Amino acid sequence: MTRHLTLRGLIFVCALVALGGCKKSETAAGASTEDDGPIRVLDKGQRPRSALRYNIPAGTTTSSSTTFKVATLATSSDQAAITLLPGLRLDIVSGPAELTERGVKFAVDVVKSEAVVPEGFDERLAQELRDGAAVAKDIGGWVEIDNRGNMLAGELNEQTKRSDVPIRLLRMIVNTRQTLTRVLLPEEKIGLGARWETRSEIRAYGFKVQQVNTYTLVDRAGDEIMLNVTVQQMAVPQTIEFPEEGIEISVETMMAQADGQIILDLDALESDASANGKGEDRILVKTPEGTDVVEVAEEFDVQIANTSALSGG
Secondary structure, three states: OOHHHHHHHHHHHHHHHHOOOOOOOOOHHHOOOOOOOOOEEEEOOOOOOEOOOOOOOOOOEEEEEEEEEEEEEEEOOOOEEEEEEEEEEEEEEEOOOEEOOOOEEEEEEEEEEEEEOOOOOOHHHHHHHHHHHHOOOOOEEEEEEOOOOOEEEEEEOOOOOOOOOOHHHHHHHHHHHHHHHOOOOOOOOEOOOOEEEEEEEEEEOOEEEEEEEEEEEEEEEOOEEEEEEEEEEEEOOEEEEEHHHOEEEEEEEEEEEEEEEEEEEOOOOOOEEEEEEEEEEEEEEEEOOEEEEEEEEEEEEEEEEEEEEEOOO
């Protein structure tokens, strides 16, 4: 690899990671993400106050579509590159819901997965990204949650446990669902204007990142509530290696923030949600030819839309 290819190579690595296709040896065997920390209520909001609880009828099935898009500008000491990474679209079916003594149990399955490749994108790379996205079809499993959204149990299906299903893709899907579609609800009674936060550790580009989600209750009509959400991410300095690409990447700074809105139906298994944000990274890229400093600016967008929600009798 020459210095001229370093930046392009880094972006390509990031693109593969974003779609879960990086070659680094990790499989679905380690797909379970770290649990969110305790919910902390920052403001109980106005009176009257009441407890928010999921109340999902037996037999409920919810279908939804999730689309991820990322635009990246990377600059180094002697070059700059900008890329619109292909979007990833997942069609997901959750349910039917089965009531348990502790809450509700239901399957979550990706029934369609495709890379949304921009016109004019390099065809060879586009095909690799399509192939990377295709492995997500039919992945899934089942989960059991309580009436506040805490995960009590779960298991991946056999398709998900295949060795060619990248763990990063699973973590991206799980983190998006935990942040936007299966919001953790506070124990306390709250009212309009209430704010609460959850904390977790996730992985982005292979790095450990601390994430804080802050939710604000802005409206409620029966079992449908509207939330504003702010997501903040930050990573401490750390290093990962990509031996096959001959690249060692060290983080000096990595931070991102996203803002969004969630329409949370307490009777359904999915939510309508949208979020967009920006990230800024300062990264040291080491190759056999030398070390370069790369600054990465990202803009990203997530859209989740319920396509159907059927409640059981």
